[in-house]
Amino acid sequence: MKVVVIGSGNITGASNSASYLIDNHIMIDMPNGCCKAMKKLGYSETDIKYLLLTHFHGDHYFDIPFYLLGRVHSENVDKNIYFFTSKDGIRKIKKLTKLGFPNSLDKIYANTVINYITNLRFSIEDIEVEKVLVDHGELKPAYGYILTRNGINVGFSGDTCLCENAEYLASKCLYLFTDCSKLIGNDKHMGIDNIEYLSDKYQNCTFIVSHMDDEVREELHKKKLKNIIIPSDGDIIEIAEV
Numbered sequence: 001m002k003v004v005v006i007g008s009g010n011i012t013g014a015s016n017s018a019s020y021l022i023d024n025h026i027m028i029d030m031p032n033g034c035c036k037a038m039k040k041l042g043y044s045e046t047d048i049k050y051l052l053l054t055h056f057h058g059d060h061y062f063d064i065p066f067y068l069l070g071r072v073h074s075e076n077v078d079k080n081i082y083f084f085t086s087k088d089g090i091r092k093i094k095k096l097t098k099l100g101f102p103n104s105l106d107k108i109y110a111n112t113v114i115n116y117i118t119n120l121r122f123s124i125e126d127i128e129v130e131k132v133l134v135d136h137g138e139l140k141p142a143y144g145y146i147l148t149r150n151g152i153n154v155g156f157s158g159d160t161c162l163c164e165n166a167e168y169l170a171s172k173c174l175y176l177f178t179d180c181s182k183l184i185g186n187d188k189h190m191g192i193d194n195i196e197y198l199s200d201k202y203q204n205c206t207f208i209v210s211h212m213d214d215e216v217r218e219e220l221h222k223k224k225l226k227n228i229i230i231p232s233d234g235d236i237i238e239i240a241e242v
């Protein structure tokens, strides 16, 4: 599995908002600025066929209208795309798209059929996916995902505090792309203290920290923790599946 870290930051920092491109056509979240960030890194957002959404804060889905409009102007795109989300999410995506481009909705929906899937377990081609509820303050629901291919589990926490299911993700996954927004975790986000705890407890897991504030990134580099990768925007994590 090839995972490109399109964004490794949070909304206040200089890095792109957190999102990941898997095998060039599966995307985890579509935050503000993500379509342009992909182009700058040499990827095309029109290659995305599957979008897994974690939750509905703007820094995780606000580029959806630009992605949809981009498809209108591209040739050779598959008409069918698949959004994995919640019922509330479907309503928000429709509303946002209408708000972004009210006069182009006919063109957008003539070119694209969005298949919405709200299941907790599903497959994408040869990848099995488990959707995992996490705790992210008052915003509900918020989800993480476990993608499994050839027996290798790769997790994506989305925004989460240290909660039972954040531990579940760490316990199940060989690689976990995870929230580490803060110096000290709170009820919405994990902090360096939480990552230190998880990395010590689940030593089989490699933690790829993300959604980092700039000072968190700096502090993590100083600490030199083991089994932790601190990615920059555009970094590629190749996960062997043998």
Ligand SMILES: [Zn+2]
Binding pocket: 055, 057, 136, 139, 159
């Ligand atoms: Zn959030």
Ligand SMILES: [Zn+2]
Binding pocket: 010, 057, 059, 060, 159, 211
């Ligand atoms: Zn966020």
